[in-house]
Amino acid sequence: MKLMEGLDTAVELVSVTKLYAHGVTALDDVTIGFRHGTFTAVMGPSGSGKSTLLQCAAGLDKATSGQVRVDGRDLTSLSERKLTLLRRNRIGFVFQAFNLLPSLTAAQNVGLPMRLAGRRPDRDVVRHSLAAVGLEDRADHRPAELSGGQQQRVAIARALVTRPAVLFGDEPTGALDTNTTRDVLRLLRSLVDKHAQTVVMVTHDPAAAAYADRVVFLADGRICGELADPTAEAVASRMLALEESC
Template identity: 85%
Template structure:
């Protein structure tokens, strides 16, 4: 079963800039995929189109069995709210709220009263059951990112999109967050698509998809950091 599918997706911007050029790719349910490529390769645009944050110029995007092209802006907003989770490099936590309150915030913004048990389970899933009453300033960077992940998981999303989720963390903390993402896939069959520039981060994924000049330039299954780094050097040399 395909969690996310892009079929012949092209995205063009003003002045003739083509960010994605006839991209066809699928991200299967319950898998962890890293997306990599040189600067300007189309990684962020791919994530934005796949997540319904931006509409492609042409082609089809399907998320959780729904064709996004036929959805209105309001329907897209509801789909993102209910079925898609987001984690970014910046934690984007509200400093005045506790971990519990930050995790429950998406539900409140949707006009729903957060289920305390659901919020507790989300924090427990990221190993922070004992930090529920702490505010961001009382937590480490890694713990704050874990809260951000719990917040993304509280709606039980079909897919979790992560854009450089360890970019602001040190090596040890990054490893903890990546191990958590890996466990979410292995234990809970969560679908994760992660954009990263880091070969070590990519090595936690089931496969790595490489982009260059808005096109898919192959993929690597069961990646190691060394193999990913070598492939990236080849791509960067070819794009020079």
């Protein structure tokens, strides 16, 4: 797969390989780009390298070789301090676990990245982030007073508060029920459609992947295909074929 040279890409991985101890190859010479304002789902069998791809792309893990560029910056050439600043300011990450501080209100949780950066949280920016996920009226509620779906929305608002170039999600709906999952996926879809947010999401759920513009499939640490304008049925069929071949 050729690099998307010259296109409006938010994230690029160029010949990225990630090796772990005992000779385990999590990613094997992966080259792929994610365009600004698009929603991409990443899928593959267990152990295919999905989460490693996401973590390397987000600068949470370091590639053994190759280049990772986010918003035009080469992560592999940055010092640890500059990489930390880039992650804090230009990269949003949402996990399956909400990771909210129980003693803080929704607004305080959303403003936490600003405090960690040594800045006073901007109330208008925090309010705008909560409004973007439909929770402006829950700003003073603590996590225990919110549903699981609302807690994940707060986590998404926290990831958005720095206006990141890309929002990564590692199974962001994995802990939610079916109806709440649908609400969160619609939210991610609307962030792309209304605000041109770039979203890259790892999921195992074909129905979740169908909300994306395209699905990228991994197997044994390599890109093994893509699907544009996916349907749940088409994704499920492709996944079944992948799992049977592994």
